[in-house]
Amino acid sequence: MLGKIAGAFIGNRLAGRNDGLKGALLGAAGARIAARGLGPLGTALTIGWGAKKLYQWNKARKAGATYPAAATPSKGPTRTNSL
Numbered sequence: 001m002l003g004k005i006a007g008a009f010i011g012n013r014l015a016g017r018n019d020g021l022k023g024a025l026l027g028a029a030g031a032r033i034a035a036r037g038l039g040p041l042g043t044a045l046t047i048g049w050g051a052k053k054l055y056q057w058n059k060a061r062k063a064g065a066t067y068p069a070a071a072t073p074s075k076g077p078t079r080t081n082s083l
Helices: 002-015 021-036 038-063
Strands: none
16 A cells, blocks of 8 residues: 555656656556565665775775874974074
């Protein structure tokens, strides 16, 4: 039942001003695709996202630690030639 309600909502949003049969068909197709097609697609997208995050983490780890300028220690007082 929730799938039919979601399909009707999706169809209404996709159809926009062209309500009627077009919106109903888009809603039914959207609900069918969500029920059948998003499982494998969602799995593939999740694996790709995880691989990207792992790659970025490994790249940042190899680059070394970087700290913001506010977190680094200051150079201390400047020495002058006078005592």
